[in-house]
Amino acid sequence: MKRIAVLTSGGDAPGMNAAIRSVVRTGIYHGLEVAGIYQGYRGLIAGDIEMLKITSVGDIIHRGGTMLRTARCEEFKTDAGFERGLNMLKMYNIEGLVVIGGDGSFQGARRLSDAGFPTIGIPGTIDNDLAYTDFTLGFDTALNTVVNAIGHIRDTSSSHGTVNVIEVMGRDCGDIALYAGLAGGAEAVIIPELDYDIDALCRTIIHGKKRGKLHSIILLAEGVGKPYELAEEIHRKTSSDVKVSVIGYLQRGGTPTPSDRILGSRMGAHAVDLLRTGSEGRAVGIKGNEMIDIPLEEAIMMKKDYDKGIYELARILAI
Numbered sequence: 074m075k076r077i078a079v080l081t082s083g084g085d086a087p088g089m090n091a092a093i094r095s096v097v098r099t100g101i102y103h104g105l106e107v108a109g110i111y112q113g114y115r116g117l118i119a120g121d122i123e124m125l126k127i128t129s130v131g132d133i134i135h136r137g138g139t140m141l142r143t144a145r146c147e148e149f150k151t152d153a154g155f156e157r158g159l160n161m162l163k164m165y166n167i168e169g170l171v172v173i174g175g176d177g178s179f180q181g182a183r184r185l186s187d188a189g190f191p192t193i194g195i196p197g198t199i200d201n202d203l204a205y206t207d208f209t210l211g212f213d214t215a216l217n218t219v220v221n222a223i224g225h226i227r228d229t230s231s232s233h234g235t236v237n238v239i240e241v242m243g244r245d246c247g248d249i250a251l252y253a254g255l256a257g258g259a260e261a262v263i264i265p266e267l268d269y270d271i272d273a274l275c276r277t278i279i280h281g282k283k284r285g286k287l288h289s290i291i292l293l294a295e296g297v298g299k300p301y302e303l304a305e306e307i308h309r310k311t312s313s314d315v316k317v318s319v320i321g322y323l324q325r326g327g328t329p330t331p332s333d334r335i336l337g338s339r340m341g342a343h344a345v346d347l348l349r350t351g352s353e354g355r356a357v358g359i360k361g362n363e364m365i366d367i368p369l370e371e372a373i374m375m376k377k378d379y380d381k382g383i384y385e386l387a388r389i390l391a392i
């Protein structure tokens with residue numbers, strides 16, 4: 074293999090730049106040429122491709138977002154769009170591809186691999202919604218952002234004695250809410266994977282108030298949604314002053330944490346090693362601090378569940 078390429082696709086995530094840098098530099102270190110494809114599969118179809126040098130990826134490890142930019146591209150899902158993308162790879166003499174993105178991007182990667190094109194996936198999404206890996210790239214940074222936000226809100230919450238409902242990202246996966254709930258000392262965590270009991274939640278709030286708690290933080294995953302309705306119901310049942318904060322896109326950006334930079338660097342290097350040694354159609358992940366890889370098809374199929382131990386601990390600590 075002489076020439077490989079890298080692209081980022083779907084939602085951006087902090088740490089993607091560290092992964093790009095690692096693919097480019099480990100690739101060059103091992104004697105490969107590395108092309109950068111801009112704007113994900115859209116740029117692939119359009120031939121928005123350029124050769125990257127060691128210096129091309131300088132000064133990016135500490136930046137959020139992705140220097141290759143990213144996109145969602147419906148055309149790549151069609152047979153004609155897919156064929157155009159595949160032909161573009163051949164036209165540029167690219168022999169292997171690293172796709173950094175979420176489960177949707179992995180679908181595109183798997184399709185390339187099924188068509189015989191060596192492709193490796195790196196899980197880049199803040200949602201942590203891929204079951205085969207302990208963590209996805211960007212999750213740790215998003216968690217830090219949310220925990221910081223909880224700290225700020227908690228100051229006001231304690232001063233005014235309010236209940237605060239904080240909606241966080243994660244789509245159908247409650248991991249950001251769950252981990253941030255534990256780290257931020259939330260009174261309750263509401264995730265899409267589990268039904269919640271509004272009366273029990275309100276009893277916790279009232280009980281906390283009675284024993285002098287100055288604040289109540291309720292973390293709500295966006296997959297459950299309806300933060301204003303929830304706030305209204307809590308107000309009705311507890312007579313508390315309830316405020317709502319929807320953190321939104323703040324969670325997607327920002328300088329990546331050291332953990333995400335290290336994870337991106339390790340995953341990028343592992344992806345290049347797989348391509349160099351003839352492995353294809355694999356998804357890179359981390360399990361117990363070890364780099365792992367499994368077939369892309371399995372990575373897409375595996376159903377993610379929430380961590381019951383973390384949930385239970387967050388619940389116990391909120392008494």
Ligand code: ATP
Pocket residue numbers: 082083084085114115144145146147148149150151174175176177178179180181182184197198199200
């Ligand atoms: P995030 O988790 O941040 O949303 P994602 O990778 O899951 O990231 P998607 O919008 O689901 O984001 O997918 C990104 C892109 O992957 C799509 O816009 C499309 O170009 C490509 N893609 C998704 N599904 C397929 C598919 N079945 N076949 C080919 N390409 C696909």
